[in-house]
Amino acid sequence: MSPERMKAKLQGMSSAATKVFEVVPIQTAWSQNEIYRTLNEITRSTMDTHIFRGCLNTLKEAGLIREPSRGHFQKIAIKEKKEKDMTSPSPKTAPLALPTKPTKPDQPKANPLDLLSDIAGKLRAVADDIDSAAIAIDESIAESAENLGKLKQLQSILKSLS
DSSP states (O other), rough: HHHHHHHHHTTOHHHHHHHHHHHSSSOOOOHHHHHHHHHHHHHHSSEEEEEEEHHHHOOOOOOOHEEETTTTEEEEOOOOOOOOOOSSOOTTTOOOOOOOOOOOTTTTTOHHHHHHHHHHHHHHHHHHHHHHHHHHHHHHHHHHHHHHHHHHHHHHHHHOOO
């Protein structure tokens, strides 16, 4: 996998998946428990185990990590591009012409990979916003459940007094 492709795939991931990816080693395969423990030590917070496993599965499906043995994960090695001799193109392959929007003379043409990278960055920002909203909703639900428990306790006390 090229560094650009890996970067583009990571930009499309949630912040939780990105944190998990940063902890997964590239040289050796670690168990889920080792990765989870290291993640908690680095971030100094705990991630729900279901979310953690979902992040590992998402990263594996995206091709960013692999599972050499059941329950053990490691990063995919990044392959550097080799310089090719561009002086004599092969007659069998013709370069692809990508359709582009007409640009203003003073505006440089955008690279398609840069466009995809920008879109992935925007999508990642939206995914982060969704994650933040989900966490806020979860906290609100937990608070409501706590308040409901207090209300039921108060009701039982009032019933016992009457």
